[in-house]
Amino acid sequence: MKQDRTTGGMKVLITGGAGFIGSNFVRHILVAHASWEVVNLDKLTYAGNLANLKDVEQDPRYSFIEGDIADGDIVGRLMARGVDVVVNFAAESHVDRSIEDPSPFIDTNVRGTQVLLESVRKHHVTRFVQVSTDEVYGTLGQEGKFSEDSPLAPNSPYAASKAAADLLCRSYFHTYGLPVMVTRCSNNYGPHQYPEKLIPLVVTNAMEGKPIPVYGKGLNVRDWIFVEEHCRAIDAIIAQGRPGETYNIGADCERANIEIVYAILDIMGKPRSLVQFVSDRPGHDWRYALDTIKLNREIGWQPVYSLNAHLERTVRWYMDNEEWWRPLKSVDYYEYYERTYGRRRCQKTG
Numbered sequence: 472m473k474q475d476r477t478t479g480g481m482k483v484l485i486t487g488g489a490g491f492i493g494s495n496f497v498r499h500i501l502v503a504h505a506s507w508e509v510v511n512l513d514k515l516t517y518a519g520n521l522a523n524l525k526d527v528e529q530d531p532r533y534s535f536i537e538g539d540i541a542d543g544d545i546v547g548r549l550m551a552r553g554v555d556v557v558v559n560f561a562a563e564s565h566v567d568r569s570i571e572d573p574s575p576f577i578d579t580n581v582r583g584t585q586v587l588l589e590s591v592r593k594h595h596v597t598r599f600v601q602v603s604t605d606e607v608y609g610t611l612g613q614e615g616k617f618s619e620d621s622p623l624a625p626n627s628p629y630a631a632s633k634a635a636a637d638l639l640c641r642s643y644f645h646t647y648g649l650p651v652m653v654t655r656c657s658n659n660y661g662p663h664q665y666p667e668k669l670i671p672l673v674v675t676n677a678m679e680g681k682p683i684p685v686y687g688k689g690l691n692v693r694d695w696i697f698v699e700e701h702c703r704a705i706d707a708i709i710a711q712g713r714p715g716e717t718y719n720i721g722a723d724c725e726r727a728n729i730e731i732v733y734a735i736l737d738i739m740g741k742p743r744s745l746v747q748f749v750s751d752r753p754g755h756d757w758r759y760a761l762d763t764i765k766l767n768r769e770i771g772w773q774p775v776y777s778l779n780a781h782l783e784r785t786v787r788w789y790m791d792n793e794e795w796w797r798p799l800k801s802v803d804y805y806e807y808y809e810r811t812y813g814r815r816r817c818q819k820t821g
């Protein structure tokens with residue numbers, strides 16, 4: 472079923488819209504669709520930050536509700552006001568935190584998604600997009616790519632919680648006929664990413680003259696996509712995706728972690744001696760890579776941005792927006808950071 476709703480007015484419930492990708496998506500929708508209304512439901516965890524949306528908060532088409540997707544009352548009240556499309560970004564998203572404590576990942580990523588699905592079942596919603604991840608497929612060796620038909624083999628509590636949510640979405644499509652679509656994207660980079668993730672961590676640590684912890688030998692490979700490309704793909708899937716289907720989203724841009732780290736330090740003119748190789752992440756997936764032919768054939772989407780240009784643009788954004796990230800690297804952050812990296816430093820790999 473091909474549809475193009477871009478001309479009609481739509482009300483979109485974006486969950487987790489105060490986080491990294493969600494806030495970029497809120498902005499994308501408001502710019503791309505003049506007649507659409509956006510409701511952002513976000514619990515404002517450590518990763519949720521209304522400063523990410525300062526430039527749109529006065530827009531009459533935008534509203535923010537603080538709340539938990541696992542709270543059936545709040546979700547039910549919002550849906551009852553009428554929602555056309557739900558895009559679920561809300562999640563605990565950091566693998567290292569899931570290794571420390573998986574519980575919040577189950578609460579939000581699994582239970583929260585089920586609460587949203589249950590509410591969609593009771594109200595008339597034309598599309599539910601579950602924003603998932605390539606991590607549900609597990610890990611690859613040197614060769615090959617994951618297609619949408621690859622088996623799910625998650626290796627971290629984070630990935631397992633996202634895989635569980637994907638399967639709930641599948642079951643709600645098959646059992647109740649809900650118009651659910653799942654997207655699985657690779658590693659995003661861009662403005663407003665919480666500085667616990669590799670790229671903003673490298674830039675901000677380098678600015679502070681702090682060591683940069685690289686897990687293992689830094690040879691694990693990730694497939695990088697600029698966040699706006701991801702947003703554009705989800706928007707296209709809302710318009711043209713088929714209910715019950717899963718779509719991989721990736722930019723075919725594989726890099727070893729150490730290549731990314733050195734590229735950032737080179738852009739910043741900082742010494743490579745800041746790199747500190749530390750013990751590996753437990754269960755660390757070796758490589759991710761996505762086959763995106765389905766997205767290209769069915770939706771006509773393809774990436775247009777180059778990593779070199781947009782990595783530089785991203786690095787400069789963090790260098791120019793110190794007032795955005797400095798408050799985030801506060802007491803809570805350093806407590807977490809020391810717990811995780813302090814231990815890894817003790818087990819340094821040399």
Ligand code: NAD
Pocket residue numbers: 486487488489490491492493512513514515516517518519520538539540541559560561562563564565578579583602603604605633655656657658659660664665
């Ligand atoms: P993020 O951690 O930056 O943001 C998550 C947002 O969800 C925050 O605003 C947080 O406050 C909110 N949230 C958390 N629990 C909530 C709850 N119970 N109820 C309501 N809001 C809640 O994450 P991100 O990197 O922007 O990722 C967004 C989504 O995209 C996640 O579902 C993630 O699994 C997926 N994803 C991320 C990447 C990536 O590279 N970052 C890649 C593929 C998929």
Ligand code: DAU
Pocket residue numbers: 564565566567603604605606656657658659667668669670672684685686689691692693728752759
């Ligand atoms: O692949 C998509 C996933 O990408 C998303 O689903 C997750 O939400 C998102 O967090 C991201 O997961 P990763 O674990 O790949 O991202 P992270 O930035 O944590 O790490 C990227 C790589 O860098 C990974 O191989 C681990 C390594 N790393 C990470 C950190 C934070 C380091 O070597 N040192 C670090 O300090």
